[in-house]
Amino acid sequence: MARQRIVITGMGGLCGIGTNAAAIWSSMKAGKVGVSEIPGDDLDPKPRLGAVIKELPDHGLDRKRLITMDRFSLLAIIAAGEALRQSGLVVDASNKARVGAVVGTGIFGAECVDENYRQLLIAGRSRAGVFTVPRSMPGAPAGQVSMQYGVTGPVFGVTSACASSNHAFSAAADQLRLGRADVMLAGGTDAPLVFGVMKGWEALRALAREACRPFSADRDGLLMGEGSGMAVLETYEHAKARGATILAEFAGAGMTADASDIVSPTVEGPASAMQACLDDAGLKPEDIDYINAHGTGTKANDEIETKAIRRVFGAHADTVSVSSTKSMHAHCMGASGAIEMIACVGAIREGIVPPTANYREKDPDCDLDVTPNVARVRPVRAAISNGFAFGGTNAVVAFKAA
Numbered sequence: 001m002a003r004q005r006i007v008i009t010g011m012g013g014l015c016g017i018g019t020n021a022a023a024i025w026s027s028m029k030a031g032k033v034g035v036s037e038i039p040g041d042d043l044d045p046k047p048r049l050g051a052v053i054k055e056l057p058d059h060g061l062d063r064k065r066l067i068t069m070d071r072f073s074l075l076a077i078i079a080a081g082e083a084l085r086q087s088g089l090v091v092d093a094s095n096k097a098r099v100g101a102v103v104g105t106g107i108f109g110a111e112c113v114d115e116n117y118r119q120l121l122i123a124g125r126s127r128a129g130v131f132t133v134p135r136s137m138p139g140a141p142a143g144q145v146s147m148q149y150g151v152t153g154p155v156f157g158v159t160s161a162c163a164s165s166n167h168a169f170s171a172a173a174d175q176l177r178l179g180r181a182d183v184m185l186a187g188g189t190d191a192p193l194v195f196g197v198m199k200g201w202e203a204l205r206a207l208a209r210e211a212c213r214p215f216s217a218d219r220d221g222l223l224m225g226e227g228s229g230m231a232v233l234e235t236y237e238h239a240k241a242r243g244a245t246i247l248a249e250f251a252g253a254g255m256t257a258d259a260s261d262i263v264s265p266t267v268e269g270p271a272s273a274m275q276a277c278l279d280d281a282g283l284k285p286e287d288i289d290y291i292n293a294h295g296t297g298t299k300a301n302d303e304i305e306t307k308a309i310r311r312v313f314g315a316h317a318d319t320v321s322v323s324s325t326k327s328m329h330a331h332c333m334g335a336s337g338a339i340e341m342i343a344c345v346g347a348i349r350e351g352i353v354p355p356t357a358n359y360r361e362k363d364p365d366c367d368l369d370v371t372p373n374v375a376r377v378r379p380v381r382a383a384i385s386n387g388f389a390f391g392g393t394n395a396v397v398a399f400k401a402a
Helices: 021-030 071-087 110-122 132-136 140-149 164-177 195-203 236-241 268-281 299-318 333-350
Strands: 006-015 036-038 048-051 099-104 155-158 183-190 227-235 248-257 290-292 321-323 382-389 393-400
Touching: 006 021, 006 071, 006 164, 006 236, 006 333, 021 071, 021 333, 071 110, 071 140, 071 183, 071 227, 099 140, 099 164, 099 333, 110 132, 110 195, 132 140, 140 155, 140 183, 155 164, 164 183, 164 227, 164 248, 164 333, 164 382, 164 393, 183 333, 227 236, 227 333, 248 268, 248 333, 268 299, 268 382, 268 393, 290 333, 299 382, 333 382, 333 393
Parallel strands: 099 155, 099 183, 290 321, 290 382
Antiparallel strands: 006 227, 006 248, 036 048, 183 227, 248 393, 382 393
16 A cells, blocks of 8 residues: 655744745845844843844734743744645634644743743742743643644644754654544744753853854854744645645655764764665655755764765765755754755755855865855755754655655
C-alpha cells in the first residue's frame, strides 16, 4: 500500500525579518539582516545583539487571554492564525476533532520566569504570579493554539532544543499517516531574548560579537532571535477534496541521535539523519537542489555540517546550493526549523535560493556552495532543512514540489 502523501496548504511566521510569511521570504531573498542592539536593563546595563520582533501584528486577543500566556505562546498563535487563513480551512464542529496541533519549543516561557524572579527576589513579593506554571510550561503554545482555533484532535508540544520544529513536523506527519487526524498545525516558537536565557548563552561563549557569519572563515558564533513559524499539514486526499491550494509536499523526515556529547556535535549523527530523511522521502542525493543548513555560525557546527553533507551527498555536494538563513533571522531556537521551512517552500515555488548573509572569507573546511550574500536563481525541485541540536538530537525534513 502506497504511503499517504502529506502536503502544506498554509504557512505563517514572524521573526526579526518580517511579521508574516511573505515578508520573511521577501527579506530572505533580499539578504536582509534582522539583528539589532537590545538595550540593557537594571540587572545588566550592557546592550546585546539579537533579532527582535519590534512590533507584533494585530492579533485581537483581549487582556484576559493575554495574561494566561507567555510571549512564545502568543507568537505561535499569531503564526498559526496566518497559516490557517492561507490554507482556507475553517475549523468548526464538523471537523475540529480531526484537526490537531504540534508545536515545538527549545526553551520555555522564559519571559514569565524572568518576571517572577524579579518580583520575588528584587521587589520582595511573597508569591509568584498565578499563571506562572501554565505560562511557562513547554507544552503551553500547543495548548494555547488549540484553544484559540478550536482544534480538538491530537495536540501536544515537542522539545528537542533547536531541532524542535523539525521534530514537530515529523510528529504531525505521523499523526496524519496513522489516521488520527486529517489536518495538523505544526511548527515551532521561542522568545528567548530575556536576561536569564541570554546570560546562559553568554556563559557558553557561543555568541557572536557583531554578526552571525555562517561558513565564513571569520565566524565567531551565533546570535539569538525570537519568532514562530507554523504550517498547515494535511493529507493530499483531504487537501484535494476541499479544493485547497497546495504549496509544497512534505516529503519525509530523518531523525537520529549522536549519543555522544551534550554540546559537541558529531559527523555521524547529522549524516545519518540526512540519509534517513532522503530514504524516507524516496529521494536520491542528486534530487536535492537546496539544503537549508543548520548553519549556526559556530566554528564546530559549520565545519562538521560541511563534512556531514559531503559524506551523504558525495560528488553532488559540489553542485547543490546551501545556505544558512540564520545569518538573517538569527537563531530562533525551537522556532528556527519552522522559519527555515518558509525558506525551503519559497525556494521550491519561486526557484530562488536565499543567501548566507554576512559572508566575508572562504574557509577551506567549509568548501560548499554556501550562496554568499546574494540570492541565486535556479530551479529547486526538492530541498532539505537540517536541525542539529544540543544533546545530539538531529532532525532533517524534506520538501518537494507538489
